Structures are given as structure tokens and as C-alpha cells.
Amino acid sequence: MTNILKRAKENLRTIRTAGKLGWAMESNWTDPFLFAIYSIVRPLASSLILVVMYYVVTRGKTGMDLFAYIYVGNAFFMYVINVLFGVSWVIHEDRDHYQMIRYIYISPIRMYYYLFGRGIAKMVLTTVAVIITMAFGMLVLKIPVNLLAINYPLLLFSVAAGIFIITCLGILLAGVSMVTAHHSYALTEGMAGLFYLACGAIYPIDILPVWLQYLSKALPLTYWLELVRRSILGKSLSPTLSGYSDFQLILIMAATTLILALFSHWVYRSIEYIARKYGKIDQLTSY
């Protein structure tokens, strides 16, 4: 018991310290005022792009329910892009830009907690961005969200679960980053794009080809986005997923998340071994 507590304390310290480093990197590039403006304008701008695209394509004929579905999905998908990037990119940053990875790697910390800690700043900033985007949607675009009707426990649980899922994916990609070159950022972007396509971020998964629906159903992010929408909008537009109760969705998400976590762990450890074998841990790749 004492050992478990000691280990938990060490891991929390790693997360806290790495979190401070991540926050310094996210916020220290400019003065606080400019940083605050940037943090507000950036998510609004990306949401407005979606709004314009939506009205151009549909000419507003599909109704508010679908728009709300798309808007909420798109707002929360920011977690996937930012946290995935924030966790997986640490390897490239520490290895090539700061050239500190060898000292981080040989320290007695557990890398998973370090990577998670480094991603915390992105998580916090993304949470702020999501709140701003949702507030803009409700106040300006009249997205039908009743603040009193939101299932807050489910929303909080979903967000926490989502962050865990995305961190697992980030760790998987961090492993791959150990043996890939600096310019392989395209891999992270490609993965985020695949999830955007397959997880029902902007349309129900039912419209996807059947073979792609298998992938959708295997990804915990699909159930996470569905739970987020249910907690905020109170309903689902996906015929496939609406057949499940909230509890059933949570169970399916938990099962797929467990498989993902084990797979991420296996990939990370396997590639870490390969990187040590071939001397890639601290080999600069900025060529």
C-alpha cells in the first residue's frame, strides 16, 4: 500500500512538473493580453469557417437539429486535434527542438505521466476554447441548448473520458514519433483527419459506407462524442447509436477504451524498445 501511494505521489509530481513546462511553452511566447485574445479568437475563427461552409452547402435547409449536431461535434473535436497533437508532439519537440529528450528519458519518471502532463496545457486551453465556442453558438447562432437541462455529470464524465482516450491515442503516436523524423507531423494530422471522418464529428456515422462504420464502432471517440451530444443536446441523430442507453454507451466506450489503452501501451513499449535498439531515442531528425 505504501509503495502504491509513493508511486502515485511520484506520478502526480511528474504530471504537475511536466504540466508547468507545457504551460510555459503554450503561454510564454507572447504577453498575457495577446495570449488571451489569441485564445478567444482562434476557436471562434475556426467555428465560423464551419458555419459559413454549412450555410453555403445546405443553404440553411437542413434545420437547426443537424446544425446543432455538427456544431457541438465540431466544438468538442477540438480536444482531439489539440490534445492528440499536444501529447504526441512532445517527443519531436524534446528531441529535435529543445534536445532535452535524453535527459528526460533517463530520469526516473514514467514517460506516460510526463506526456500526459505536457498535454495538460493543451487540455486547459482547449476547454476554454470549447466553452467560448459553445457560448458563441448559443448566443449568436442560437444553438438550442438549455443550460438547465444539460446533464452535467454525464458531460463532465464524458469530457474526462475523452481526454483519457485522446491521451492514449497521443501516447501511441508518441511511440511512433520515437522512430520517425521531425516532419512526420503529417501522421498526427492524418490520424486526426481519420477520426474526424470516422467518429461522427460532423455527421452521423450511419451515412458512412458499411466497412467504415466498422471502424467507427471500434473507436471509443465515436461513443464519447455521442455521449457529449446527449448530455448537451439531450438527443441523438444517429439511428445506430440512439438504440443504446447512456449506460450501454458508457459500457461500450469503456470496453473500447480499455482495448485502445492496452494497444497504445503495447505499441509505445515495442517502439521504445526498437528506438533504444537502434539508437533513435535522442537522434536528431531535423534534417
Add this chain to the structure above:
Amino acid sequence: MNLAVETFDLNRTFKLKKAKNKGENGNNNGKLIALENANIKIHQGELFGLLGPNGAGKTTLIKILATLLLPTSGTGLVDGIDVVKYPEKVRKKINMVSGGEHCGYGILTVRETLWMFSQFYGIATKVAHRRIDELLKILKMEEFAKTKIGKLSTGLRQKLNFMRGFVCDPKIMFLDEPTLGLDVQIARDVRIYIRTWMKENPERTVLLTTHYMAEADELCDRVAIIDKGRVLVCDSPQNLKKSLAGEAVFYIEIPLSVNGMEKFGQIPGVKQFAYEHKSHLGRTELKFILEEESAISNVTESLSGNGSKIISLSKMEPSLEDVFVALVGRGLKNEN
């Protein structure tokens, strides 16, 4: 006596890219042999030096012991723990500093960086603050404590990196060319600190790699000379130099002369010969290890016969570099 580091037939080979496959030292069928059956034993409390030219395998050995790299075969033990099987346990005992680097989180200050690493190593808050203050004071970095690393000069960054290594007070420290590229004063501060740190606690151990022979001579209890991945000899600097006691070491300076140097190694009475071109001075420095002092006349005659004017000639006490020359037949800097 307890062993801090022990290796058994440690081997490491690297696959070479096709373009680099021809005619390189240690190259064998597209493979570069970085370490070949390396066996070393470093006692607890010892300041052990690993000497050799660039590419000798020093950094490879340190990387293996620091759990950054796997050996191709063989075993490495750090404080009795296998570096391949239990890297997590090894990491609690060690730290490492590499010289000649420009690393660092530019957005953090010096103090923030040291604090961050103290936390990664689980140092208690009070102890960490005290140790950071001590390091800043001893290494004369107090005025830079609140300076962001991005604004530090290369030398100061290296100094910070050195402090980063010591802030966690490891049981076993790996120093890979820690004074490489540092100016004379900073290098001196670093050497003084290493000595002081070792004296404070007899359980501390340092493995120092360097190609500065004087540095090894000054600091190390024992040294191993390594070349092309092989450990050639291991003893105290005094004993190694004594091994050349019966021989005479002469330094001769001649005007810069690039061609035909190898023939000076064939002069009767010359046991080993090495040279170094000093283009910026317009001179070539020759080093002769002679079987006996009288053989110097053969050398001067040969040089005169070759039309080389002798600028200076001096007899020296054997140094570690002379030991290296005697062992491998070339100096640290020339690649012949």
C-alpha cells in the same frame, strides 16, 4: 570493494548506410563496430576516465550504461543492476551530462530548469532549493538564475546542463566530454566542482569520458584507454605513464609539412610516432617515442636530410597522450 559499473564483453555495432560502407575504421560488412568486447570495472567512489579519440566508442558506452541505447551483446551492470533488463531501476541511481550541446528549454529560466529536474528526481523542496542555490553559487551562475535559457550564451548553457546533472545528486554520474567547447575558466570551474563533489561523499562515482588527456590526468583515479571500440589498457594515470619510463618522448616542431610524414615512423630507434598539423601556426608538431634517448640523433639527421628545418625540440615527461601514442601508434588528433 563494491562495483559501481561493470561490463562483460559489451559489444555494439551500428548498421551503416550504403554510401558510408567503404573503407572506414571498424567498418565490417556494412557495420560499424562501436564497442568490441568492452570489459571495465569501476569501483564505488572512483573517478574513472575513459580516454580516446572521437569515434572511439566512449559515448556509445555511456549511452548504454545510461539506458539510452541497447548493446548488441554483452552485459552492463550499474550498481549491480542490469541496464537492459531493469532500466527503470538504473535510472534512479544515475544521471548524465553531455558536453558540447546547445540543449535546453529556452522558455524556462535557469532556476526553473533546475527546479524542474529536481522534481523529476523526487528531491524534497527544501533540499532542492538549497542545492540549486549552492550550484548557482559554486558555478558562478547566481546572476543568471532568473535568465531564460534562450538568452544564455553557449558556454553558460553548457554550465547549466552540468548543473542539471548534479542537482539530483546521483549515486553514479556519467560525464561525456563535460568541458568540450567550454572556455578555460568555465572548464576549470567544472573540474573543481567535480573534484569537490566526489570528496563530499565517498559513495559517489563518476565515469568521465574525454579526449583531453590533461583533464583525465588531473581528475581521474584510474583511466581506460579506448580506441576503435576496444579497451586497450586500464590503470591509474601514474602507472600508465610509468609504463613509458624507459622510453624517451620528444616533441619537435617543423614548418607545416603535409606530405610524407609516415616515413618518420620508420627511423631506427623510433618506437612510436605521431604528428599534428597546426595550420594556424604554420607548423607541424611531431611526437617521437624513442627506445632510448640516443636515437634522437637519428631523428634529427633524418629531418635534416628531408629538408625540414627544426623550429624547436624538447624532451618531455611521458603524458597520457604519449601512452595513447605508444599503444595505438598515432596521436589523438591525427587520423593516420
